[in-house]
Amino acid sequence: MRRPEPPFLAACRRNPVPFTPVWIMRQAGRYLPEYRKVREKVDFLTLTKTPELAAEVTIQPVRRFGLDAAILFSDIMTPVEGMGVDLEFDPGPVIGNPIRRPEDVDRLRVADPRETVPFVLEAIEILRRELPESAPLIGFAGAPWTLFCYLVEGGGSKTFIKAKSFLFAEPDSARVLLNRLAEMMAAYLRAQAEAGVQALMVFDSWAGLLSPYEFRSFALPAVRRTFEGLRGLDLPLIYFPNQGSTLLEDAKLAGADVLGIDWRLPLSRARAVVGSEVAVQGNLDPAALFAPRDALGTQIRSVLREAGPEPGHIFNLGHGIERTTDPDAVAFLVDRVHEWTEGNGG
C-alpha cells in the first residue's frame, strides 16, 4: 500500500487532507533565538552559501513548531550572482552594476546552476536526508519581474521608480531582460527539483507595483515562461504575486497549482476570482501574531472560515513574519490550525 501523501502536498493538489497544513513565510529567521545563534557566527551571505548551516536553519522551525513544510533557506538574489551581477547585502541586496541602459542587458548570461550555486543543491540533498517525511521541502526562486526590480533599481526601494521607468521607457529591452531572467529561474528551479525539493515556489514580491495592464504585458509572460520551463516535473508549483489583489485574474494564468494570497484580500474573495482549479495559500496578517492569544485565535478562525470547506488551502501568513514576533505565538498558531481543522477532510 502506498503511504499517504503529506498534507502539504495533498493540499497543493486539492486533495482531501486530515488537517489544514501550515507553514510560515520566512519561517527560518531572526525571530528564532536558535537562528540568531547561528547568525552570531556567520553573516547572511556566508549562511546562504554554506550547505550544512543553510540546512540547519531550514530545519530549526520545523523542529520547534511541527510545521507541514520546510522551505530552503536562501535568498531570491542568490542565483543572479552567477549571471554576472555584483551582489552584496547591506542588509538588503545592493547591486554594484545596475541595469540602466538596453546594452547593460546583454551583460547578463544564463548560467548553469550546478556550476554557479552548487551549495544550494548540496543543502537540498542534506535536507532531504534530515527532514521528517511530514515536512516536504519547498524550493524557490524570485519571479522575473521582482528580480528585474532589484537589478534595474540597484537595490531595495519604496517605489522602484527606476525599474518601473525602464519598463515604460525601454519596453523591448525590458522584455529581453525579463525573458533572460525567466529562463535562468526555470533552470534554477529545475536544478532544485533534480536535487530533491518536493514543491517549487516563485515569489513575485513586487507584483503589486504594477497595474493589471503592465502586469499582463511584462510580468505575466515572463513568469509563465518560467513555469513552462518546469513542464514534466511532477511537483506542485506555487506562485505568490504579493499585493496582487487586482492581478489575480491574470496571475492564475501563470501556470501554478497554488496561488499565494496576501492578507489584503479575504480568501473567499480570492477563491471567487481564481476559481476552484488552483489551491490557495495564506493569509493571516503577520501583525495578528502580536495580538493577545484570544484575539489571535479569532483571526486564525477568520482565515479558516474565509478559506471555506473545499480542499486546496494551505495556511500561511499573508506576508513574511516580522523579526520581533514571539515564537510562542507561532507555536500557538500552528497548534490551533491543526486542532481546529482536524477531521475536516477538506
Place this chain on the structure above:
Amino acid sequence: MRRPEPPFLAACRRNPVPFTPVWIMRQAGRYLPEYRKVREKVDFLTLTKTPELAAEVTIQPVRRFGLDAAILFSDIMTPVEGMGVDLEFDPGPVIGNPIRRPEDVDRLRVADPRETVPFVLEAIEILRRELPESAPLIGFAGAPWTLFCYLVEGGGSKTFIKAKSFLFAEPDSARVLLNRLAEMMAAYLRAQAEAGVQALMVFDSWAGLLSPYEFRSFALPAVRRTFEGLRGLDLPLIYFPNQGSTLLEDAKLAGADVLGIDWRLPLSRARAVVGSEVAVQGNLDPAALFAPRDALGTQIRSVLREAGPEPGHIFNLGHGIERTTDPDAVAFLVDRVHEWTEGNGG
C-alpha cells in the same frame, strides 16, 4: 447669470464639464526647478510655516501647467504638532514621543487650529486672492489611520508593524486615539474651509496596510467621523484610500463625494465597485511620465477610456509624482487631457 462652476468642482459633483479637469498629486514639489529655488533658501518645515512662501509654491505648478485645481502646500503632519507631538522632518516625519502604551494616548489634546496652525489659514487667504478662478483651492488632512501609523510607529516604515501591532494588541486604546485624531482633523479641515478652500481632501496613504476587516473596524469609523464633522459645509469632499483596491466597498461609506483610486485598479473596475453615486479621481501610474511621449499618450488615453463617458472623473496620477519627473512630461499630460476630452460634456 451665474458664472459656470470651475470644471474641477463640477466633476467632483458629477456635473457635466467642458473637458476633464486634471491636477497632480504633489504637484508642488522637487521636480519643479522653481520649487527647488525656493527650497534652497528655506527648509521644508519653514516653508510649510511661512504663508507667503507656502502660497508661492502652491501657485507655481498652476502657473506653469494651467492645472484645474491647486492644492495647498503643507504636510499631513502639520496639525498634529499642536496636539502635543514632537515632530521633525529628516526628510520624512520623525516623532520624538511615539505612542506605545495606552496611557500615551491621553497626552494628545484636540487643539484649536486657529491657535496651532494660523500660518496654514493665512496661506489659504493669500491663495484665494492670488489663484485664478479656474483653479479652485483644495485643502487637505491626513486620515486618522494614516496619522495613527506615524504617531505610533514614530516615523516612516515599510510595514508599520508597531502601528499595526498596536491595533491588534490594544484595540480599545487604538480606537480612542483614532477618534481623537478624527476630531482634530475635522476641526482642522473645517478651519481650512472657513479660511476659504473650495474642496477638502483626506489622504489615507496607509489604508492599504489593512485588510478589509481591520479597515472596517478601525480606519473607516474614524475617517467617517472626520467627514461627519464637516456636515453642513457646501464643499466637495475627497477621500483617497491609497492602495485600497480591496477596501473600496467600505471606503465609499466614508462619506466623501469623490474617491481617489491608485493606479493598481483600472477605473472601470473601481466604478463597478463604488457605483455612480461618487466621482472618481485618478489614476495614471506616475512611472508612465518617464515613457516617450507616444507611449505616455497611450497611457493617458487608457485612463480616459477606463474612466468612461459618464460624468464624475477628475484626472490625476494614481500616486504622488516622482521628484525625478521631467516637468515637460507633466505639461504634455495636462494639455493632452484637455485636448482629448474637450467637448465630451462628460
